[in-house]
Amino acid sequence: MNIHILRSKAEIDRAVADLFIEQVKANPNSVLGLATGSTPLGVYALLAKDHKENHTDYHNVTTVNLDEYIGLPDGHPESYKEFMKRNLFNHINVDFNRVHIPSIQGTYEESCKAYNDLLNQFVPDIQLLGIGANGHIGFNEPGTKADSKTHTVLLAEKTRLDNARFFNHIDEVPTHAITMGIQNILDAKRIVLIATGASKADAIYKMITGEITESLPASFLQKHSNVDIFLDKEAAKLLLKK
Numbered sequence: 001m002n003i004h005i006l007r008s009k010a011e012i013d014r015a016v017a018d019l020f021i022e023q024v025k026a027n028p029n030s031v032l033g034l035a036t037g038s039t040p041l042g043v044y045a046l047l048a049k050d051h052k053e054n055h056t057d058y059h060n061v062t063t064v065n066l067d068e069y070i071g072l073p074d075g076h077p078e079s080y081k082e083f084m085k086r087n088l089f090n091h092i093n094v095d096f097n098r099v100h101i102p103s104i105q106g107t108y109e110e111s112c113k114a115y116n117d118l119l120n121q122f123v124p125d126i127q128l129l130g131i132g133a134n135g136h137i138g139f140n141e142p143g144t145k146a147d148s149k150t151h152t153v154l155l156a157e158k159t160r161l162d163n164a165r166f167f168n169h170i171d172e173v174p175t176h177a178i179t180m181g182i183q184n185i186l187d188a189k190r191i192v193l194i195a196t197g198a199s200k201a202d203a204i205y206k207m208i209t210g211e212i213t214e215s216l217p218a219s220f221l222q223k224h225s226n227v228d229i230f231l232d233k234e235a236a237k238l239l240l241k242k
Contacts, residue, residue: 001208001227005236009196013042013228016128016192019228020047021056025124031062033185034088034128035138036080039162039194040128041087048091049130058092062122065101066129066138067179070152078166102178108152108154111178115150119184121194127188131195134158135203135216139179142215146223148181195235204231205238 006012007175015156020043023030034040052054076082089099100122102115110197128139134156140148154176164170185191195204207218208229221227233240 001222001229003208003236003239004230005240006230006232009042011230012196013046013233014195016194016230017043017046017050019192019222020126020128024056024058025060027125028057028060028118029062030086031064032120033124034063034065034084035128035130036065036067036083037130037198039130043194044088044091046063047088050192051092054207055180056092058094058119060077060098062215063089063094063100064119064122064124064180066185067125067177068102069174070104070176070178071174072081092215102150102180104178108178112152115178116184118188119150119180124188124190126190126192127185129185129191129193131193131200131201131203131207131218132159132162133199135207135218137182137185137193137221138157140182140217144214145162146212146214147183148218150178151177151181152178160216186220186224189226191221191224193221193227194230195198196232198234198237200235201238202220204229204235206237222237233237 029124049215065084072079100118104111131137133141136159139153139155141153160170160173164173167173203218206216207221211220212222
């Protein structure tokens with residue numbers, strides 16, 4: 001793992017955005033693995049700004065998202081499909097036929113198989129990740145197997161509470177989601193993880209220095225040969241004490 005400890009979230013966003021811009025410029029047919037939540041917002045704002053000012057071309061890029069809630073009505077503003085449109089896709093020249101977000105079409109089993117088949121065809125050149133305070137990546141909660149592929153999941157109460165800030169009430173937060181599995185994430189050619197704030201410090205410390213364990217899904221990233229971890233000092237504070 002390559003550990004980058006920067007002074008601020010703004011510096012992290014700039015560094016990560018530059019990685020994605022460089023990837024797209026080097027390979028206009030890149031496959032970008034994307035994430036949602038508050039973590040990537042600054043990165044997406046910079047990608048949109050760069051496209052407007054420098055015309056970085058996304059027309060031939062393919063995108064695959066990590067996850068999506070189950071049970072929200074089509075067009076719900078907190079669905080990850082709408083999140084991605086609002087924060088990135090509507091601001092760059094992406095071809096929406098090349099945009100892929102997991103969804104439930106038919107049975108759960110059929111939906112997971114369809115997304116796995118897609119990921120076999122479009123392996124991310126670079127995959128963006130955040131990390132939950134309990135060590136989840138995507139919606140792979142503690143207990144997820146290393147060889148897991150796209151699956152549906154009952155969200156941990158901690159995860160729902162963390163995400164409740166995006167809804168009017170905790171009762172509105174979905175209880176289930178569909179997510180890439182650990183193996184899907186590890187298949188990416190390069191992984192970039194962002195973590196900021198003291199609430200992530202324990203998970204980051206265990207992810208980097210602890211054993212590889214299902215109880216901390218992010219620890220499986222130790223198995224990958226090309227991982228960049230971008231941290232602010234608060235998220236890195238336990239590492240800095242070593």
